[in-house]
Amino acid sequence: MLTAQKGDPNWWRGAVIYQVYPRSFQDTTGDGIGDIRGITERLPHIASLGVDGIWLSPFFTSPMADMGYDVADYCNVDPMFGTLADFDAMMAECERLGLKVIIDQVISHTSDQHPWFIESRSSRSNPRSDWYIWADPKPDGTAPNNWLSIFGGPGWEWDGVRKQYYMHNFLASQPDLNFHNPDVQDAMLATVKFWLERGVHGFRLDTVNYYFHDRQLRDNPPMVYDPHSTGLETDTNPYSMQHHLYDKSQPENIEFLKRLRALLDEYDCRTTVGEVGDGDRSLTTLAIYTSGNDKLHMCYTFDLLSPRFTAEHIRSVVSKCQEIVTNGWVCWAFSNHDVVRHVTRFMEHAGEREAVAKIAISVLSTLRGSICLYQGEELGLPEAELAFEDLRDPYGIRFWPAFKGRDGCRTPMVWDVDKPLAGFSEGNKAWLPVPAEHQALAVNGQENVESSVLNHYRRTLAFRKAHPVLLDGDMTFLDTTTDLLAFVREKAGERLLFVFNLTRAPQDFALPAAMAGATPQPMPGYDPPVEDGVVKLAALDVFCARL
Template identity: 80%
Template sequence: MATEAGRQVDADWWRGAVIYQVYPRSFQDTTGDGIGDIKGITARLPHIASLGVDAIWLSPFFTSPMADMGYDVSDYCNVDPMFGTLADFDEMMEEAHRHGLKVIIDQVISHTSDRHPWFIESRSSRTNPKADWYVWADPKPDGTVPNNWLSIFGGPGWEWDGVRRQYYMHNFLISQPDLNFHNPEVQDALLDTVRFWLDRGVDGFRLDTVNYYFHDKQLRNNPPMVYDAATAGLESDTNPYSMQNHLYDKSQPENIEFLKRLRALLDSYGGRATGGEGGDGPRSLTTPAIYTSGNDKLHMCYTFDLLGPAFSAAYIRRVMSTVHDIVTNGWVCWAFSNHDVVRHVTRFAKSAEERDRVAKLSITLLTVLRGSICLYQGEELGLAEAELAFEDLRDPYGIRFWPAFKGRDGCRTPMPWESGEPHAGFTAGSKTWLPVPQDHAARAVDTQEERDESVLHHYRRALAFRKGHPPLIDGDMTFLDTHGQDLLAFVREKGGEKLLFVFNLTREPQEFRLPERVADCLPVSMPDFPSVLEKGVVKLDALDVFCARV
């Protein structure tokens, strides 16, 4: 029997964990239809485990019309035939556990597909048992929409239904109606779907759009966004959604009590975890702080703060310092890439020649930040964003805003496994749901396995370095003054071990004289970044990092 301390450690496995995101549609196809499946994930688990990660996060695989690539669910308790069966899922999870990997699934409960039985019943009349399960509202006297709320995917956040003669709310596609969380029956039904997967043994949930669950009952209009220092970088010339300050269509105070109900359910199973997607514009860190505080809501929150174009010492320090000040007793999960944003090698690298260097430095930085981290499939190969023609697009978001915004398909193309095989080994079929770029095939797993200096091998070394030093898992983080130099310097500390890091994210060599309190240190060479210290002065090449034991 495990000791109490052992059970506590296991319960906190998520704290400081490294989580590998799998986009099932693009990971590995075993049926030849050009679309990835669950059996393909099972077949490739050895690759994931070889990286040294702690868990996998699966993007949605539930039954769905796939209008939004599975984020429009029509059955929360089944696997879409495109991906396989529940038996396939159970086999995959058992194999993942055998490899020492936890399994986190994407729970999309702020909205459903318009083909979900709940919505079909809800829209049939104003008096049926599920009439109040979605957000319905009467039109204004002139027939226009109830308020000014917008859809992220373009246009009003309301759609007219001729049967009920009312509008229903949708934050995303018209075919993704929002559930009415003010109705306790809706909460109960959704918690039952969570219980279904807990009973199957999943280890946790990534909660999609976790701050979108509740809406303002009074349907008050959102005010315009006022751009200032706090909202710098949120401007968009592409999507008018960013022109509003979303005070009333999301992030409502009622969400707190539901998250407590959800946490209580997970706690009753033990050793399970939740991570919420908490992007909230100017409140991008305030919301995660609230949602992860008190040890009775979310275990951790996934922020968008490192998913933009900024890759500078000043920006990273500002974000991490803000986290230290705001998220005082909560926990944050960081990522540079995911299925919704341009791959970070494309965002950060200024030329194709420096992509490998940027890829290696990025993961090195990510692994030494305070928090848990998420990796997105393919980033361990240094994949850049794919350039796709309009006719190849499948993402409704990109199709809607083309050509100003090219959508999310460029980061969702199939994983390249064998460079010499058709479609880089992703499928034995004649076509793929999205094309495999030639430059991705050249970076396939088998090619990088053969080169010790590859990005793939660096990822393994960087993650091993993180695991080998407890301060990097959940230790304290203290910044050092760089006296105006464009450098990022901080100390991670826990249990008597103290590590100093100095990052140069610029394209010019720099020198940094160590402060007296850390001058008595022993350089530690990080994977692929030898540390150089001469008479108390750190010597840094362009895109470089120094590490020392203090």
């Protein structure tokens, strides 16, 4: 077991974190499901990218109704993934390779198989009777209020033993904990301490703004949409038809986050990254949760996890973030285990898959903040097309075919272009299919191709690391007359200009007079010509210069 870490306490600031989805990374037992030993086996690949650490999606004991986000034991490894000894061995290998380890901490809710909930539902008078959110029905027997579940239907489930409803933001088998009870907070902090003592470097906090609910159980008002808005559609999932004023993002959360931060501050070099899903309030919530150096270290939102890959959208999101998040910190990402892979979201046709994959990481690596990469994006993997009978995601099964769920981005990692199941497993079948299109893009097929997406990622992340200004330097956008994304990064005397042409047509960028003496500093894979002070950018091209 590892003990307290030494080193740079701000290592997370500007860090590059690689997300591993354990059941889809590497199987070493032949059961078609990835495991912790498989992660350990493949750590050299992750280290070769030049990242600073890994984020592990849940591996805790669970009935797996929601792929491990329904936890039944916070302090153990599910046998599907291995043992605590396997985890410790993985930690030791990460330390050898210089990789930090962040684990997913899912504390807003548990599984209905957790001993706490089994006790809580047994009566109204047991010691844990109010560890979850219980409420009496209305006189007509209906739910206490209009709150909805993200996974469809009411956010309440009737329990015949207690003759009450309990709240669940997700599946009915994922009851929400009552954080208004200080004993619940203490119990959760004890699980965090367990993993801190085991040497983990930090926590990705699932649904971090969902911990508290309105004590009065007031109804959420309807969401009022601007007819000209390009925001979320409301006709697939009714959850987005409500303005979620009362079932999440409550003010009491601030004090709990301070308690959590105080615990982490007892250990060296630890960090937290919160997941904030809060509609158009997300950046404001992020700013509150990361301000003051006494709550979360950083958060990410869903703002860049949209289908929009335009200069206007990126400039708008990042500018708004800089305006609102004045003394906090953001973690940017284009993909994760909950959204369609960004290559598919961003490309206009299959023929530009590789070009889109390359320019996406080039953009991401130059933004001010930390960044997360999702396994497989370094190969330029598109979203997998799956049949309904192959789905395992309850979210997708519930809303099919309008919404196909999250399984398309969770298919197994592809390692070998020739082996069955692309080298993911030596078994006969993987838990999700391995698309032939993915296998053709496997790691060993790209490893020795200089121009591959994989090697572009390595060179781009090396470029980011070679220029500390990209980690936390100031970022100033330039006005452009075309759909170009242009900004300057500046710190300690180093000034770099970046211009991204995210359109599918050539564009000219006239260097401002004050930048006439700029010295081209090409980003990996890009070197557009400059003629008489005008940068001649091809489609999906990048210009970089030292000022």
